[in-house]
């Protein structure tokens with residue numbers, strides 16, 4: 001028994017949990033019904049009450065080495081705590097067990113949980129009821145959304161919480177393990193069952209779904225979109241058996257709102273996660289929530305903090321791994337590290353159900369620092385690779401006098417090296433899926449969230465404008481049984497959401513802006529495809545709107561002096577958007593603006609905007625800085 005766990009709680013519930021910590025015979029009497037006995041108030045569903053502090057309660061815990069992992073066992077140290085910092089350390093191959101009475105709806109919750117040393121480990125958490133068999137809570141606690149693992153039953157239950165360090169150290173490192181900050185068992189949380197997402201059984205076999213998002217990849221740097229250099233042989237090979245959408249448009253030009261549109265089917269103005277401080281509202285219905293509700297196992301491995309749990313993107317995922325630089329020892333997590341985490345989920349965590357797996361890599365994103373293997377090929381003339389650092393590019397972006405054609409070429413070459421490195425990882429991922437027999441029944445989507453600028457319109461990176469280099473994105477979808485095809489119609493991020501639901505046989509909720517693109521490959525539909533795209537940008541003082549149709553693109557942009565400028569480009573004659581026709585075609589500009597406004601008005605209903613929790617945001621700050629966001 002752990003003796004001191006209830007002392008820091010306050011008020012009536014402290015008395016309740018102190019009572020729960022007492023011998024079981026007394027507990028049973030109290031546990032009849034829910035909440036406190038007598039006239040005292042019931043626990044509010046979301047009122048968190050601390051049951052056990054795993055650091056403070058460590059002195060009463062049992063520590064051991066895990067017998068099933070003998071290679072690590074003999075060498076690894078025993079678990080220990082650092083009470084001043086609130087840290088529990090569990091070496092790989094070791095376990096710590098806490099015996100206590102688990103109240104209904106209990107959850108294990110922690111602050112950061114991360115690898116230490118050379119480990120690529122994970123924390124396995126299990127509950128052993130005193131009158132039953134062990135129940136695995138999670139194979140990888142650090143990937144539990146918001147680091148909350150639900151395991152309380154509907155009734156009070158005595159037993160043991162077991163926490164094991166699993167995995168192999170990447171070299172001979174006895175110090176390898178997992179460090180967890182402030183791990184606590186809390187009662188009165190949102191869960192009442194043992195599974196974070198209670199999935200119904202799937203009738204018939206639905207296809208698995210993999211979404212592979214390469215951050216900041218512009219379409220014109222991809223071979224199958226016509227690039228002259230061989231940056232993407234693996235994506236090209238994949239595309240040869242897939243649908244290539246040559247008119248795909250991003251909904252905006254930076255990560256958070258773009259991915260929010262992919263995951264909700266809503267325009268940025270509808271989902272509201274548009275500015276630096278915005279999080280995706282809990283009231284959003286996400287692809288992961290809908291698929292989980294239909295029996296899918298939803299899982300994500302992401303390497304950009306903008307789509308982490310901090311900003312609300314873990315909604316609906318039963319497994320959500322946000323890889324941060326601290327785990328890998330580099331500033332930016334590379335796509336091969338993302339692959340490692342994906343394979344480890346496929347092999348160690350995944351269950352029997354069909355799965356939805358969202359993978360987000362950032363190689364082409366700033367900094368442009370490709371590995372030697374691709375730098376040699378794509379940027380052999382770059383003598384000083386440090387020109388691709390966040391600091392160096394920011395400096396060039398702030399002073400256009402520093403820009404020379406040679407510098408543009410060199411940065412662009414480094415970017416190509418990054419694209420090629422990410423492509424190699426995609427090739428390895430595909431090989432890994434083939435090896436595991438997972439290609440035949442899996443829908444695979446390759447896309448990017450937005451493009452990247454190399455002074456095309458006197459700017460750099462992304463999130464500043466909505467020109468073609470921002471909005472023209474690759475979108476390739478491989479559907480088992482569907483013949484490859486190049487599709488020129490304009491499709492948008494929001495359509496990815498609707499298409500994947502359609503393929504999974506799940507109905508979207510009303511109010512979604514996206515449309516399934518099925519008619520574009522099947523050819524049968526009662527109605528014509530609405531061939532247009534709407535994009536939007538609002539970040540700090542920057543603002544822009546874009547309307548894209550097969551003939552023209554209408555674009556507004558707030559200039560440095562606050563003035564809103566509207567431009568018009570001929571998409572056929574001037575695809576890179578350098579000849580502004582707005583003055584000579586002012587009637588057309590007005591007509592397109594009216595259509596844009598009408599569509600927006602018809603789309604209607606926006607979600608309540610939510611501002612991100614500042615304390616939580618600090619968790620991702622270092623990584624966002626490394627990517628050049630701060």
Ligand SMILES: [Zn+2]
Nearest residue numbers: 215216255449
């Ligand atoms: Zn991005």
